[in-house]
Amino acid sequence: MSRRNPFLRPLAAALLFCCIVPPATAQRVSARDKAAAEALVQRMAAAEQRYRDALVLAGNGDPRGAGEGNAALEDMEDVVDACVKLRGCPLSDLLATYKRLLKARADAEAGALDEPGDEDQPLGADPELAADVPEAARTVALLGGDNRHAFDRMVRYNPAIQAGIRRWLTDMRPQLMTSYENYQAMRHLMWPEFEKRGLPEALLFGILAKESNGRVHSVSRAGAAGPMQFMPATGRRFGLGPDGTGFDTRYDPRAAAEASATYLNERLRELNNELELALAGYNGGEGRALRVHRGSGGGSFWHASVYDQFPAETRDYVPMVIAAAWIYLHPRQFGVQFPRVDAQPATLRLARPASIYELTVCLGNAGSRDGYMRVLRNLNPRYTAEETIPAGTVLHATTRVAALYQRHCVDGPRAELARALVTADVNAALVRDVPAGSVAVGEATPLPAGVPATIATGRPQPATPKARQARIYKVARGDTLAGIARRHGCQVQVLARANGVKAPAYTLRQGQQLRLEGCTR
Incomplete structure (x- = not known):
């Protein structure tokens, strides 16, 4: 929405009018005027709700928000104009409504603006974030938030980190x-696991961004899988892998975050709390990181002999x-405005059979640039x-x-x-x-010698083509009829009829045997 509120001028006029007109209670008010005033109050309440809904739309990047908000403001202007001319109209109550809405608008806009002086602050941990993290002192030390030793300053100003930010x-x-x-x-699944183990949220985000971009079904060419990219053997050490149903829990965001935090703390303990070396072990192998650390006499990751x-x-x-973690901690200092995301957890019960593909289509993408397939897949990895x-x-x-469902x-x-x-x-x-010029007659079956084949023989029996044996297919996990x-x-329709699979859902179960009726391959 436009930052200039089109209602400010009528609002000022209404305030001036309040100072010069006598109180409504001092006037004689007819029943008709009372009814009209009540109608205006109800109209104002509806406009207020419409305006608040528009703020929500605008906050989620929906282009309808600006139009809806402006229309609501115009309606409020008309209400005030009518109220000024009507005896007994509660103008002060309507102005109180404006005050609430203007405050809501200001609060919404303030959230998107940079705070004064923020650009000049050093790259230290934001106080509001640090206050939300247990063992805040350790968190700040890990990510260079104070100047107690050279390592912190090196992380904060190292050209390699700056190049990563770029x-x-x-x-x-x-x-x-x-x-x-x-x-x-x-976040509600992953962050608590890092928080319980005294690790900073920014570190979780940095690893997630670099490993998988937050796609829980990511699989690397080397076989690492899940949002935190655990190799099979390492995953098994920390309780990840196929469960009783065949689902690989490396894809589960909560379980992967728990294993990742436990793994990192294990590395930090054996590497003298050197965050860079712990990350090097996460990516390049814990054995290598420990050997290099011991061989260097405890040298920093940035020492050339270690690096x-x-x-x-x-x-x-x-x-x-580390660069992704810094941006997550200090977006305003880098001119970054992260998108607003509706992340309030909820559940929905399917009223009819559906796939995630089908849900993605019917949900649309209101309030989201890319739609909701990734949200559904990430939150339902099974x-x-x-x-x-x-x-x-x-x-x-x-x-x-x-709600969209x-x-x-x-x-x-x-x-x-x-x-x-x-x-x-x-x-x-x-x-x-x-x-x-040809006619499809099906498969020809040769007749044995002596079998009558002309109408002169009376009523010959029609030749019956030899039946083709239908092959059998066993349904695997994730198979669809299509x-x-x-x-x-x-x-699809022929296959469904041959196997008693009902349209339109065409629901299959794992292990079901299908007759490949009418199939050519």
């Missing part, structure tokens, strides 16, 4: 913003993690994007996602459209060519 703020800015959005939705013993990937990883989730399943979400995904045109889009089969669009049909060259 990269995050230039060609890697989209990844930084994506990491922030993803982290905010998972050069780590691979190039680790030498890049350490400053990039489900693949395409598998059909049964009705009655409770999914983790945010308050916004839950009730509005668009339970029933209605968008819900039906989403269902049609995710079950659409490319093969159904293909028209099979038939050679000109996907199976694509792989085996058959139509």
Whole structure:
């Protein structure tokens, strides 16, 4: 919305009018005027609610917010104008409403503005964040928030860290913003695990941003998986890996954060609380970090004799993690305005079977640039994007996602459209060519000698083609009927009828055996 409030002038006029007109109670008020005044009060209340809703829209980046807010303000102006002319109208009450709204607007705008003098502050830990972290002294020391020893100053002004900040703020800015959005939705799951173990939140964010951009299903070429990228063997040491259902808990944000914090504290204890070396061990192997640390006599990561013993990937990883942490701690000092994210946890119960793909379509992207598929996947890592989730399943979400689900995904045109889009089969669009002048007669079956084959023989029995044996396919985890049909060259509807699978959900269960009826591959 525009920072200049179009209602300020009428508001000033109304205030002046209050000073010169007699109190409403001193005037004789008719029943008709009383009814009109009550109608204005109700109209003002509706405009107030409309204005507050517009502030929420604007705060979430919705372009409708500005228009709705301006329309609400114009309605308030009309109400005040009518109230001034009406006997017995409670003008002071209406002005109190304006005062509340103007304060709400000011508070909303203040949150987006830089604080005076912030640019000139040293790169120390923000007081409000430090107060929220247990063992704050340790946290500040780890991330260079005071000047008690040279290590803190080195981290704060090291050109390698500055170069990392430059990269995050230039060609890697989209990844930084994506990491922030993803982290905010998972923060209630991950941050408590670091907090309980006395580690700073900024460190958690820095690792998450560098490792996975906050995508819980990330898998590296080397086999590291999850938001914190644990290798299988390391994950098993800290309780991560396949559980009884086959789900790999490396993908679980809470479990991954707990394991990560425990692992880091283990490294810090054996590396004399050298944060850079602990991060080097996280990326390049704990054994290597410990050997280098002992061989150097406890030298800093930035000593050339130590630094050069780590691979190039680790030498890049350490400053990039710390750089992301610095930006997270001090966004205003770098001109960064992180997006506002609706991260209030909520749940929703599926009213009908659906996949995360289907939910992503019907939810739309109101209040979010990229929609809500990543939020649903991150908060519900046990489900693949395409598998059909049964009705009655409770999914983790945010308050916004839950509200959009009730509005668009339970029933209605968008819900039906989403269902049609995710079950659409490319093969159904293909028209099979038939050679000109030919008639499709099916498979010919040779007749044995002596079998009558002309009408002169009376009533010959029609030749029956030899039945083709249908192959059997066993449904694997994450399979959908449309996907199976694509792989085996058959139509979804034919496959569904042959196996008694009901449309439109086409729900399958793991281990179910399907007859590949009419399939060509």
